[in-house]
Amino acid sequence: xxxxxxxxxxxxxxxxxxxxxxxxxxxxxxxxxxxxxxxxxxxxxxxxxxxxxxxxxxxxxxxxxxxxxxxxxxxxxxxxxxxxxxxxxxxxxxxxxxxxxxxxxxxxxxxxxxxxxxxxxxxxxxxxxxxxxxxxxxxxxxxxxxxxxxxxxxxxxxxxxxxxxxxxxxxxxxxxxxxxxxxxxxxxxxxxxxxxxxxxxxxxxxxxxxxxxxxxxxxxxxxxxxxxxxxxxxxxxxxxxxxxxxxxxxxxxxxxxxxxxxxxxxxxxxxxxxxxxxxxxxxxxxxxxxxxxxxxxxxxxxxxxxxxxxxxxxxxxxxxxxxxxxxxx
Amino acid sequence: xxxxxxxxxxxxxxxxxxxxxxxxxxxxxxxxxxxxxxxxxxxxxxxxxxxxxxxxxxxxxxxxxxxxxxxxxxxxxxxxxxxxxxxxxxxxxxxxxxxxxxxxxxxxxxxxxxxxxxxxxxxxxxxxxxxxxxxxxxxxxxxxxxxxxxxxxxxxxxxxxxxxxxxxxxxxxxxxxxxxxxxxxxxxxxxxxxxxxxxxxxxxxxxxxxxxxxxxxxxxxxxxxxxxxxxxxxxxxxxxxxxxxxxxxxxxxxxxxxxxxxxxxxxxxxxxxxxxxxxxxxxxxxxxxxxxxxxxxxxxxxxxxxxxxxxxxxxxxxxxxxxxxxxxxxxxxxxxxxxxxxxxxxxxxxxxxxxxxxxxxxxxxxxxxxxxxxxxxxxxxxxxxxxxxxxxxxxxxxxxxxxxxxxxxxxxxxxxx
Ligand SMILES: Cc1ncc(C[n+]2csc(CCOP(=O)(O)OP(=O)(O)O)c2C)c(N)n1
Ligand code: SF4
Ligand SMILES: [Mg+2]
Numbered sequence: 001x002x003x004x005x006x007x008x009x010x011x012x013x014x015x016x017x018x019x020x021x022x023x024x025x026x027x028x029x030x031x032x033x034x035x036x037x038x039x040x041x042x043x044x045x046x047x048x049x050x051x052x053x054x055x056x057x058x059x060x061x062x063x064x065x066x067x068x069x070x071x072x073x074x075x076x077x078x079x080x081x082x083x084x085x086x087x088x089x090x091x092x093x094x095x096x097x098x099x100x101x102x103x104x105x106x107x108x109x110x111x112x113x114x115x116x117x118x119x120x121x122x123x124x125x126x127x128x129x130x131x132x133x134x135x136x137x138x139x140x141x142x143x144x145x146x147x148x149x150x151x152x153x154x155x156x157x158x159x160x161x162x163x164x165x166x167x168x169x170x171x172x173x174x175x176x177x178x179x180x181x182x183x184x185x186x187x188x189x190x191x192x193x194x195x196x197x198x199x200x201x202x203x204x205x206x207x208x209x210x211x212x213x214x215x216x217x218x219x220x221x222x223x224x225x226x227x228x229x230x231x232x233x234x235x236x237x238x239x240x241x242x243x244x245x246x247x248x249x250x251x252x253x254x255x256x257x258x259x260x261x262x263x264x265x266x267x268x269x270x271x272x273x274x275x276x277x278x279x280x281x282x283x284x285x286x287x288x289x290x291x292x293x294x295x296x297x298x299x300x301x302x303x304x305x306x307x308x309x310x311x312x313x314x315x316x317x318x319x320x321x322x323x324x325x326x327x328x329x
Numbered sequence: 330x331x332x333x334x335x336x337x338x339x340x341x342x343x344x345x346x347x348x349x350x351x352x353x354x355x356x357x358x359x360x361x362x363x364x365x366x367x368x369x370x371x372x373x374x375x376x377x378x379x380x381x382x383x384x385x386x387x388x389x390x391x392x393x394x395x396x397x398x399x400x401x402x403x404x405x406x407x408x409x410x411x412x413x414x415x416x417x418x419x420x421x422x423x424x425x426x427x428x429x430x431x432x433x434x435x436x437x438x439x440x441x442x443x444x445x446x447x448x449x450x451x452x453x454x455x456x457x458x459x460x461x462x463x464x465x466x467x468x469x470x471x472x473x474x475x476x477x478x479x480x481x482x483x484x485x486x487x488x489x490x491x492x493x494x495x496x497x498x499x500x501x502x503x504x505x506x507x508x509x510x511x512x513x514x515x516x517x518x519x520x521x522x523x524x525x526x527x528x529x530x531x532x533x534x535x536x537x538x539x540x541x542x543x544x545x546x547x548x549x550x551x552x553x554x555x556x557x558x559x560x561x562x563x564x565x566x567x568x569x570x571x572x573x574x575x576x577x578x579x580x581x582x583x584x585x586x587x588x589x590x591x592x593x594x595x596x597x598x599x600x601x602x603x604x605x606x607x608x609x610x611x612x613x614x615x616x617x618x619x620x621x622x623x624x625x626x627x628x629x630x631x632x633x634x635x636x637x638x639x640x641x642x643x644x645x646x647x648x649x650x651x652x653x654x655x656x657x658x659x660x661x662x663x664x665x666x667x668x669x670x671x672x673x674x675x676x677x678x679x680x681x682x683x684x685x686x687x688x689x690x691x692x693x694x695x696x697x698x699x700x701x702x703x704x705x706x707x708x709x710x711x712x713x714x715x716x717x718x719x720x721x722x723x724x725x726x727x728x729x730x731x732x733x734x735x736x737x738x739x740x741x742x743x744x745x746x
Binding site: 067068069070072079080083084085086088090091092093094095096097098100101104105106107108109110111112113114115116117121138139141142145146148 | 350351353377378379380382383384385386388389392393394395396397398399400401402404418419422426526527528530531532533534535536537538539542
């Protein structure tokens with residue numbers, strides 16, 4: 001009889017397996033009473049970071065709100081793969097209206113609940129990076145500025161994936177997308193463009209802003225739980241690799257997400273009322289090449305010949321994050 | 330209660346008595362007075378626990394209501410012109426989702442050139458979005474239509490626009506009867522949503538629908554509009570029994586007995602047309618008038634019945650389908666298909682140009698003499714048009730046309746020095 005060694009630690013990480021944790025600190029996802037808010041059977045691609053992030057975030061939100069949750073979804077991959085009529089993966093009350101209005105629709109749900117005195121219900125709005133940083137930005141800023149009682153979840157896969165990988169305001173410099181192609185002397189997405197929505201959210205002075213990644217699902221669950229406990233407008237920006245759009249192996253989604261964090265390219269932090277209050281230190285710093293080399297969207301930088309200037313520019317972004325958010329030590 | 334009141338204030342007063350639970354609005358003239366007054370009433374707690382959301386755009390205003398309505402709240406907003414077009418995507422969405430939102434349109438022209446005055450271009454642009462569109466003739470009717478609108482919307486699960494002419498009605502002070510809250514309550518029961526976002530009974534709303542079912546979903550929306558054609562006369566009858574006055578309805582004839590010519594129009598211009606009809610009737614010219622009170626759905630059967638025996642129709646409309654002509658007249662022509670009578674299109678009142686009784690009389694005289702060009706632009710300044718066309722012939726890069734016309738007409742100081 002062949003035997004298999006069971007590892008209690010994921011290789012290459014410092015994440016403890018759930019079984020080693022005490023009952024209270026185990027993940028929501030590992031519990032028998034998890035709600036499967038986004039149930040199996042949906043049509044996301046293999047290894048979809050967005051599906052993974054949404055599942056963990058919403059189950060944690062359900063637990064934290066004692067199953068009193070309503071979710072509003074912007075148009076995008078998450079909406080399309082979860083709700084092809086007459087099927088729906090959603091086990092929670094869920095509504096999709098338009099691409100650019102999810103924050104406003106959620107504000108309306110919150111207003112109706114207030115009018116009806118149903119304070120026990122939590123309202124979530126969620127969308128991709130395009131819905132959030134670009135087309136829905138006006139509605140999002142309005143929701144923040146009014147401090148409406150809504151938790152907004154942005155699943156950042158760094159491009160318009162549902163329409164076939166076009167550039168968004170969240171696409172990183174040098175990334176190849178179908179509208180930032182590597183042709184002539186264009187190195188993919190122009191450097192010096194794009195916006196940092198967590199910082200913009202913080203500038204609204206809202207009570208809670210955080211970043212999270214599917215690289216650390218436990219941390220993601222914790223931040224969702226924290227956010228549910230706060231009143232007013234809250235924003236959680238979740239980094240979710242997209243194998244199709246990034247040209248990464250579907251089996252490497254966690255690895256890619258982890259390298260974004262460990263290189264410093266995607267800093268994990270929490271902010272309260274406009275000030276960063278906590279950040280997650282990097283325990284094993286890796287050069288950005290380790291992250292870039294797993295994705296064909298950066299293939300043109302790695303050569304041969306290597307585009308050393310571009311890689312240095314990306315490394316500089318990571319280094320600056322490490323300083324800004326105190327990620328080292 | 331009989332009061333002398335500005336149209337907007339009166340609409341706000343009656344709205345409060347319709348007990349909305351969520352109001353979201355963004356300011357645009359001439360809608361502002363309605364929502365300003367409502368914000369005061371909400372702040373004073375005069376509308377129960379109603380929430381007033383000060384949004385950052387009209388698109389957000391209607392989106393907030395989409396969420397609130399799907400959560401079971403009675404919802405209201407008001408807008409005009411650019412505001413309505415800015416929310417266009419949400420206008421279609423609210424109808425597609427079957428949400429009984431009520432929205433006042435303080436009708437105003439759509440730019441460019443930017444123009445704040447009244448015509449019907451705004452609501453016309455969204456006439457096929459799936460909303461019921463009711464048009465008010467005067468402020469009393471505007472008030473009454475709002476009460477009816479909520480009942481209609483909620484009975485059909487379909488949003489309703491109440492269109493009232495910007496400034497002409499919204500800013501006009503007229504004597505009106507404001508029914509008290511108890512009376513309104515008796516006519517308008519609380520909202521019982523057919524679909525609801527509720528954690529205790531989770532549903533998915535707004536899912537994707539492919540070619541296999543999309544046509545059926547759309548047909549059902551059409552079917553709801555056809556039902557509205559039966560329901561509106563019932564609701565107006567119930568309204569009359571309850572409030573002791575006639576208000577609203579699909580179309581209303583005025584002095585159509587023995588009429589040879591019918592003038593068809595919508596909104597406040599009906600008052601002027603009625604005066605013209607009276608005057609011509611005194612001169613034994615057999616003319617009558619028909620007010621279209623419900624433009625969407627279009628009341629073809631009822632209108633066809635009213636036009637029985639008429640040998641000429643003039644449609645006076647405050648809008649323009651550029652490159653075509655009339656919009657309402659196209660519907661009237663369809664209504665009369667098979668009957669060989671002339672249907673004249675008269676484009677009038679664009680951008681707030683006043684429509685005078687003398688011009689209307691002249692129009693009828695010209696129509697009877699078969700001298701109306703098609704479409705006929707009432708009171709168009711031909712000299713200016715010819716000058717401008719000549720200038721364009723001579724100078725290829727004619728530049729900003731509107732500004733040039735104003736300068737040659739010396740209407741306003743638009744000179745930039
Ligand atoms: C007003 C409007 N413009 C464009 C679209 C087309 N569209 C639908 S989803 C989508 C991309 C979504 O990108 P993102 O928000 O980043 O979500 P993702 O699919 O990447 O998860 C686009 C462009 C639309 N539905 N509505
Ligand atoms: S394209 Fe990307 S985001 Fe969309 S379902 Fe596939 S992996 Fe997920
Ligand atoms: Mg995206």
